[in-house]
Amino acid sequence: MESIFHEKQEGSLCAQHCLNNLLQGEYFSPVELSSIAHQLDEEERMRMAEGGVQTEEYRTFLQQPSGNMDDSGFFSIQVISNALGVWGLEIILFNSREYQQLRIDPIHEKAFICNYKEHWFTVRKLGQQWFNLNSLLTGPELISDTYLALFLAQLQQEGYSIFVIRGNLPDCEADQILRIMRVEQQQRPKLIGEDEAQRMSVQPVSDTPVPGDEAPLDEDEEELRKALALSRQHMEVEDEEADLRRAIQLSMQGSSDPTSPNAVVTAGSSHESGSSEETLTAEELRRRRQAYFDRQQQAHDSSTAGEVKDSGTKPNQ
Template identity: 90%
Template sequence: MESIFHEKQEGSLCAQHCLNNLLQGEYFSPVELSSIAQQLDEEERVRMAEGGVQTEEYRTFLQQPSGNMDDSGFFSIQVISNALGVWGLEIILFNSREYQQLQINPIHEKAFICNYKEHWFTVRKLGQQWFNLNSLLTGPELISDTYLALFLAQLQQEGYCIFVIRGSLPECEADQILRIMRVEQQQRPKLIGEDEAQRVSVQQTSDAGHTADEVLLDEDEEELRKALALSRQGMEVEDEEADLRRAIQLSMQGGSDPRSPGAAVTAGSSHDSGSSEEAMTAEELRRRRQAYFDRQQAQSSAHDRSSADGAKESGTKPDQ
């Protein structure tokens, strides 16, 4: 891996890094790419002037910023194409109809350059292996032949424009070495700044007074609170059924006529041990009694079905 040239991100000079990582050397500088961009701007100005320097279109063109570069270090596809032309290289849009009709397996190409939201990076074959030379990574990323097509398809799905590089790339040390040997990558490179971001996150957590053990403890306490809440719900259901059974017994012992609108029955809560009482109207008692009977009937039906299933499995008939 040490022989592979990998220029890492500086500012917004990803187009420069893309070209240099493709060509495997410091072939272009920001000054040289700016010169190409200015030349393209001048050619565009001359073409616009052919329609008349007094026209509204020409005056509007002069007021617009360059479309080939900006102050941040961004360079357009035209700049990259012209820069590669110096080395006799050309680019073809990967998903164009012209290229797709060729039906070429990506592993038989030499290199690709990819662009998304003004970020450029190179994917190149060195020796017999493919590498992602994205300047945002801490180092080259090995891509297997079987994964290459999937990798490119994933980039397209994410909105990347992919260009195929055609022509003879300059000779480089990495290509010569990797022709006679293959490399293995034990750990894939991370994004630049990823380790620092994780360190800052851990430091912020520590500064806030929350260690990893405390975070786990908080999670355990939350789970315990949920379990207690569920158990309380179960107790409330049991208490409700106990209250209802007592109310039913009282109503059957000759209490007030439950059909009378003003009738009421008093039932003590089982978990209050008779210390508090709750008055229920006849209509409320009727509804709760019906709900209680419905639950009992459902439980009984479920039990009968379970018995029938068990008998069927054992080859016997259930008791009639």
């Protein structure tokens, strides 16, 4: 995966990392994104001025901070949309009624950008394979075609906003290479700093500070890591789990508030002559998914044990 461009997190510049990982190159810098944000601010100011520069609304507007950027490095969806417009790309809200009516299988798209609590990251297809290019990860994460729908559905349940990228992405080396070959990933990438955090967690408790100790995570960082934990799970979904796949598809298409943890989806077998449906909550969907993964793991363990028995050798200790 050395050919895949993966910009890792620096400060709060996740919007820059999201764009560059999507375009597969160092196409945008904080200065360029700030310029776009200032241009949007000026356009908003001019629209407000049309109602009169002496009005209370205009004076209040001037006193408010920019909604397109802040000092931490955050940039709004408007800035990202305008930056992509330079490349002839547009974004469409994945869960919008207009898009869902198209009933397009996610694997037929080219890329998605996702947002949760002001953190942006890219999921992109390179060659014939999908990759999670989250800047908080130590490297690209391979996502199987079957797992992609589940991944996006789970992101929505966790409260993410997801946008579909439409248009022709610029050519890149990784896309060219992965068109003629496929890669396998033996170990999922971890969150940046996770190894250090795990090492610190097993050290004995001491009243004396240890040089190099990391500061504890604040609440937002902890919640973000929990929400992103799913991107490290080693999961594969098989086509035989038809009811689960239908539930996932419907969870992305249908409830009035799909980001609510209590959103209800409907799954079941349908035919031209009729249908049999059952109602599933988001929690039940997660339980079904986990139960399926547990069965897959048990089957894998049984298969491995059988192979060891047949060979007459003992497994390594």
